[in-house]
Amino acid sequence: MPHPLLGTTSIDEHPRQFLSGIGTVFEEFGASTQDSGNISYGIQIDEERFFVKTAGDPDDPEPFLNHADRAALLRNAALLSRSCEHPALPDLHHVMNSPVGPMLVYEWLDGELLGAPRSLRDDPQSAHQRFRRLPAAQIERCLDQIYELHRDLARIGWVTVDFYDGCLIYDFSSGRLGVVDLDLYREGPFRNDIGRMFGSSRFMAPEEFAAGSMIDKQTNVFVMGRAAAVFLSDGTPRLTSSAQSHSEGLCA
């Protein structure tokens, strides 16, 4: 008997309805957590979990990108996933059609997202700060994974767009790092035709702010360097007042 999810090529119902009928939807990522307009689902069927990503509601007027553009980005994400195999990249098991566009069925990654809204990023209990407090060698192992993946992607022409800590899922118990949401990566080089591009400025290269600039492999390198700076340096202003006066004394 075909698998209820992986063996289906097209559905007539809404994805939520379909998924609820074949398994347990244990998580939904929509407007309350994402600003993309996409809606994604965590679904469990028997013992196996999947992450199913859709372009969301075609009539939602809120998102920056319209539904057709969001659906096109999901197709781009499928192209990227199929072009590269790397342990940090979740497997794309299947793509199916629905009345609201493509549904991408990925391997479910256990772990916590390393990105956090600015208001929570400095919270010592956030995954972002717990990750930064790991032994440097462990953080370096994760950076190696990220760099190896991006070297592989760059070799086949993919240029980073909108890579940031919100693309990283880290499992603190197994030490596995996953890289997700590479939907905006583009086959490069290409010219920046919008000025400030999508992305978190903490991770962006200067050319991503300047219309007319070339976005290419060097952009990848800058973004990768920013990842090291964010996770390994003491760049976050976390000095206590006594540490601050001490460091000011040292600089004096």
Ligand SMILES: Nc1ncnc2c1ncn2[C@@H]1O[C@H](COP(=O)(O)OP(=O)(O)OP(=O)(O)O)[C@@H](O)[C@H]1O
């Ligand atoms: N394979 C996966 N397994 C488990 N959780 C995942 C997986 N991929 C993504 N997630 C979780 O789902 C959330 C939404 O996924 P994703 O970032 O791909 O969606 P998006 O709609 O493009 O979001 P954004 O608005 O940040 O662009 C992620 O922030 C992450 O917490």
Ligand SMILES: [Mg+2]
């Ligand atoms: Mg996204």
